[in-house]
Amino acid sequence: MRFASGGRRLEKLAGANASRRPAAPRKWRTLAAGRDPWSGRGVEDQPWLRERKPALLREVAQQALLFPATRAVAMPTIVGAQDLIHAPQPAILAPNHESDIDTPLVLLALPHAWRSRTVVGAASDRFYRKRAYAIAAGFWINTFPFDRGGGQRRGLAAAAAHLREGRNVLLFPQGTRGAGPEGYRAGVAELALTASAPIIPVHIEGSALVMPKGRGLNRRAKTKVTFARPLHPRAGETPQELTARLHDAIEG
Amino acid sequence: MSIAPTRMIERSKRRHPAAERESCVVEVHEHSPPTLFHSGEQFRLERLPIGSRIVYPPPPLKGLVDVDAAICAALDSPLGMDPLDALLSPGMKLTIAFDDISLPLPPMKAPDIRQRVIEHVLERAYRAGVEDIHLIAALALHRRMTPAELKRAVGPAIFDEFFPDRLYNHDAEDPDGIVSLGETRHGEPVELSKRAAESDLLIYVNINIVTMDGGHKSVAVGLGTYNSVKAHHNVHALRHSRSFMDPANSELHHSTNRQGDIVEAAVPVFHIETTLNNDMYDGPLSFLAKPEARWTPREQATFAALKRTTDRMNPKLRRALFHKSRAPYAVTSVTAGAVGPVHQVTLEHCAMQQAVGVRGQADIVTAGLPYLGPYNVNSILNPILVMCMGLGYFFNLYQGVPLVREGGVMIFTHPVTREFHPVHHPSYVDFYEEVLATTTDPAEIERRFEKSYAEDEWYRHLYRTSYAYHGVHPFYMWYWGAHALQHLGDVIFVGGDPEACRRLGFRRADTMRDAIEMAEQVVGRDPSLTHFHCPPLFYAQVEA
Numbered sequence: 001m002r003f004a005s006g007g008r009r010l011e012k013l014a015g016a017n018a019s020r021r022p023a024a025p026r027k028w029r030t031l032a033a034g035r036d037p038w039s040g041r042g043v044e045d046q047p048w049l050r051e052r053k054p055a056l057l058r059e060v061a062q063q064a065l066l067f068p069a070t071r072a073v074a075m076p077t078i079v080g081a082q083d084l085i086h087a088p089q090p091a092i093l094a095p096n097h098e099s100d101i102d103t104p105l106v107l108l109a110l111p112h113a114w115r116s117r118t119v120v121g122a123a124s125d126r127f128y129r130k131r132a133y134a135i136a137a138g139f140w141i142n143t144f145p146f147d148r149g150g151g152q153r154r155g156l157a158a159a160a161a162h163l164r165e166g167r168n169v170l171l172f173p174q175g176t177r178g179a180g181p182e183g184y185r186a187g188v189a190e191l192a193l194t195a196s197a198p199i200i201p202v203h204i205e206g207s208a209l210v211m212p213k214g215r216g217l218n219r220r221a222k223t224k225v226t227f228a229r230p231l232h233p234r235a236g237e238t239p240q241e242l243t244a245r246l247h248d249a250i251e252g
Numbered sequence: 253m254s255i256a257p258t259r260m261i262e263r264s265k266r267r268h269p270a271a272e273r274e275s276c277v278v279e280v281h282e283h284s285p286p287t288l289f290h291s292g293e294q295f296r297l298e299r300l301p302i303g304s305r306i307v308y309p310p311p312p313l314k315g316l317v318d319v320d321a322a323i324c325a326a327l328d329s330p331l332g333m334d335p336l337d338a339l340l341s342p343g344m345k346l347t348i349a350f351d352d353i354s355l356p357l358p359p360m361k362a363p364d365i366r367q368r369v370i371e372h373v374l375e376r377a378y379r380a381g382v383e384d385i386h387l388i389a390a391l392a393l394h395r396r397m398t399p400a401e402l403k404r405a406v407g408p409a410i411f412d413e414f415f416p417d418r419l420y421n422h423d424a425e426d427p428d429g430i431v432s433l434g435e436t437r438h439g440e441p442v443e444l445s446k447r448a449a450e451s452d453l454l455i456y457v458n459i460n461i462v463t464m465d466g467g468h469k470s471v472a473v474g475l476g477t478y479n480s481v482k483a484h485h486n487v488h489a490l491r492h493s494r495s496f497m498d499p500a501n502s503e504l505h506h507s508t509n510r511q512g513d514i515v516e517a518a519v520p521v522f523h524i525e526t527t528l529n530n531d532m533y534d535g536p537l538s539f540l541a542k543p544e545a546r547w548t549p550r551e552q553a554t555f556a557a558l559k560r561t562t563d564r565m566n567p568k569l570r571r572a573l574f575h576k577s578r579a580p581y582a583v584t585s586v587t588a589g590a591v592g593p594v595h596q597v598t599l600e601h602c603a604m605q606q607a608v609g610v611r612g613q614a615d616i617v618t619a620g621l622p623y624l625g626p627y628n629v630n631s632i633l634n635p636i637l638v639m640c641m642g643l644g645y646f647f648n649l650y651q652g653v654p655l656v657r658e659g660g661v662m663i664f665t666h667p668v669t670r671e672f673h674p675v676h677h678p679s680y681v682d683f684y685e686e687v688l689a690t691t692t693d694p695a696e697i698e699r700r701f702e703k704s705y706a707e708d709e710w711y712r713h714l715y716r717t718s719y720a721y722h723g724v725h726p727f728y729m730w731y732w733g734a735h736a737l738q739h740l741g742d743v744i745f746v747g748g749d750p751e752a753c754r755r756l757g758f759r760r761a762d763t764m765r766d767a768i769e770m771a772e773q774v775v776g777r778d779p780s781l782t783h784f785h786c787p788p789l790f791y792a793q794v795e796a
Contacts, residue, residue, distance in 0.1 A: 001778065002301065003299040004286070004300055005299070006284050006285045007545075010285055011285075
C-alpha cells in the first residue's frame with residue numbers, strides 16, 4: 001500500500017505526532033536487588049581538601065551558605081553542644097541517620113573547635129563515584145570515603161587512621177538512612193574498641209520530614225540535635241555490648 | 253420591520269449544497285499533503301494511502317445580516333400557527349424552555365442566539381401584559397447548568413431578572429414538578445415538567461446544530477423524565493435508527509414524534525428553531541476547517557506552532573485553554589411556529605450547511621475525535637464519552653447508508669485516557685469499573701444494569717442537587733453506539749491508552765499505518781479508505 005507523500009515541509013514544521021510511547025530515556029530505570037556490585041568507589045580520597053586554605057574556604061562557605069540554608073529549612077534546636085568542651089578529642093560522633101540533612105545539622109551544631117577537626121565518613125559507593133561528587137562532598141562537609149560492608153573493615157581502617165591523626169570522625173552507626181532504631185550495626189563500636197576512642201552519641205529528631213529518603217527537599221520543619229555524654233569503651237566489652245549501650249544512649 | 257419569511261432576507265443567494273458536494277470529497281494522490289486528525293486536545297498529521305477519499309465539511313455559509321429582523325419576522329409570520337403576539341394575552345401562564353449547555357459545540361460567542369430570541373419573546377410578552385413567565389433549561393437527564401452557564405445562555409439582563417426563582421434547570425426527578433400526560437399508542441409513557449404542561453403557552457427556543465436535534469425531541473425529551481426518555485433511549489430503538497441523524501429513518505425520532513403529539517395535545521407549543529453555520533474556529537485558526545492542500549505557508553506555520561505547543565503543554569492547562577474557546581458562529585436561519593413544519597424548514601437549512609454527498613461505502617473509515625462532545629462542555633471527555641463520540645456521533649453522521657460498509661473498520665485518533673470529571677460524571681466511573689468490566693454488549697448491559705443505576709438514590713441526589721449527569725446517562729452513551737457496534741467489524745484507536753481501549757472492547761495502535769494494517773486483517777487486502785474530516789460538523793449523504 002502506497003501512502004501520500006506530499007507536504008513534506010508541513011510535516012517537518014509540525015513535528016512528529018504525539019505518541020504514547022515516550023522516547024528511550026537517557027538512563028534506564030532498573031530494579032535494584034541487593035548491593036550494586038559495580039558501584040565501588042570510582043575516586044580516591046581528596047586529602048588536599050583538608051589542607052589549610054581549602055579548609056578556610058570551607059569554613060567561609062559553610063557559614064555563609066550551607067548553615068544558613070540548613071537553619072532555614074530545618075530550624076534546629078541544639079542541646080548539649082556547649083558541654084562538648086569537656087569531652088575528649090579525638091572522638092567518634094555517632095548520630096542516628098534519617099536524612100541527608102543530618103550531616104550539615106550536626107556540623108552546624110558543633111562548636112568551631114570540634115568542627116574544624118571533624119571529618120565525615122561518606123559512603124564511597126554513593127559520594128565517591130565521580131570526581132565531581134567527591135570534590136563537592138569533600139569541600140562542603142569535609143568527607144573521607146568510607147567503604148561500606150564487604151567484611152574487610154576498609155572503611156573502619158580509614159576512620160581509625162583519621163582518629164590516629166587526631167581528627168574526630170562522624171560516622172552513622174546505622175550505616176544508611178532510615179534503618180530505624182533496630183538498624184544499628186556494630187562497626188562504630190568496633191572502631192571505638194580498636195582505636196580506644198570515646199563515642200559521642202547524637203540524637204537528631206525531625207529531619208526525616210525535612211528531606212526524606214528518596215525525595216529532595218520536602219518541607220520546612222523543626223528539628224532537634226541533642227549531644228549526649230561520651231561513651232568510653234570498657235575493658236573486655238564486646239562490640240555488641242557497646243552497640244547496645246550506644247543504641248540506648250541515642251534512642252533512649 | 254420586515255414581515256418577509258426568514259428565507260427571503262438572507263444576504264447571499266441561497267446556495268445549492270449539491271454544487272459544493274463535488275469539491276468536498278477529495279481523493280488522496282501521490283503528492284497530497286498529510287491529513288489533519290484531531291486527537292483530543294492534540295493534533296496529528298497522518299498520511300493516508302493513495303486513492304483514499306477525504307470527505308471535507310462544506311465551507312461555512314454566510315450568516316443572516318440582521319438576526320433581530322429575522323427573529324421578528326419569524327415570530328410575526330410563524331409556520332402553521334398564529335403570530336406570537338396573537339397567542340399572548342394578559343394573565344396567561346407562559347413558559348419558555350431553551351436548549352441546555354450541550355449546544356452548540358463549542359459554545360458560541362456572546363450574545364448567544366438563545367438570549368437574542370428570548371429577549372424578543374420577552375419583549376412581546378411584556379407588551380402583551382403577560383406576567384407569569386418561567387424560563388426552564390430543558391436539560392432532560394443532563395447535568396444542571398451552573399448559574400454562570402445560565403447567565404451566558406440567556407444573557408445577564410434576563411438572568412438578573414429571573415434567576416433563581418423564575419429561571420431554573422429542569423428537574424426530571426422532582427416528584428412534585430413532574431406530571432404524566434398519558435401514553436402514546438405504542439405504550440410509551442409521556443411525562444413532562446409540570447410547569448410546562450400546565451402553561452397556557454410553551455415556547456421552545458432551540459439551536460439545531462445536528463439534524464438529530466429539534467422537532468418533537470426538544471420538548472418531549474428536554475422536559476421529559478427517565479420514564480419517558482427510556483421509551484426511545486434504548487438499544488432496540490437505537491439499533492433501528494439508521495441513522496438517528498436522519499429523522500425520517502430514525503426509530504428514536506418516530507418515538508419522540510409520538511410523544512410530541514401527546515405533548516402538543518396537552519399544551520400549545522410555539523417552537524422557535526435556529527440554525528448556525530459551521531464556522532467554529534475563530535480568527536487565525538479558521539484554516540483548520542479547510543482542506544490541508546489549501547493551507548497557505550502562513551497557515552502551515554501557524555498549524556506547526558499550534559501542534560508543537562499543544563504537544564508540549566501541560567495537559568490540564570491545555571484542556572482549560574481548549575474549553576475556553578468560543579466559536580464565532582453565524583445564525584443562518586430562525587424559524588418559528590408549529591413543531592412539525594418548523595422542523596422541516598430547519599432540516600433544510602441544516603442540510604444546506606452540512607450535507608455532503610458521497611457515493612459508495614468504504615471498507616475503512618478514519619476520523620479524528622476532537623476534545624469536545626455534547627456531554628463534556630467545561631468537563632472531561634472520558635472513555636465512555638469517547639466511545640459515544642466515535643461510534644455514536646461520528647458513525648451516525650450519515651443519511652442513507654453508513655459511510656463504512658457492514659463488517660468494515662473505523663479507525664479513530666484519540667488518547668483514550670482513563671479520566672473522569674468527579675462532579676459531572678460520577679456514574680460514569682462506576683459504569684466503567686463495574687459494567688464494562690463485565691460486558692460491553694449493549695443489550696446485556698441494558699438488561700442487567702440499567703435499572704439499578706437509574707434508580708440509585710445517590711446518583712439521583714447528585715443529579716438534583718449537584719451538577720452531575722443522571723445515573724443512567726452513561727448507559728445511553730453506550731446505547732448511542734449500539735448500532736455501530738453491531739455494524740462494524742472492528743474499531744481501532746490510534747494513540748489510545750491500551751488499558752482503557754481494552755476495557756471498552758476496542759483495539760489500539762501506535763500509528764495510522766499500524767492501524768490500517770490491523771484493519772486489513774479484518775476487511776481484506778487493499779481496502780478502500782475514507783477519511784471523515786470532522787469537525788466542523790457535517791454529515792454524509794451516502795449512496796450505496
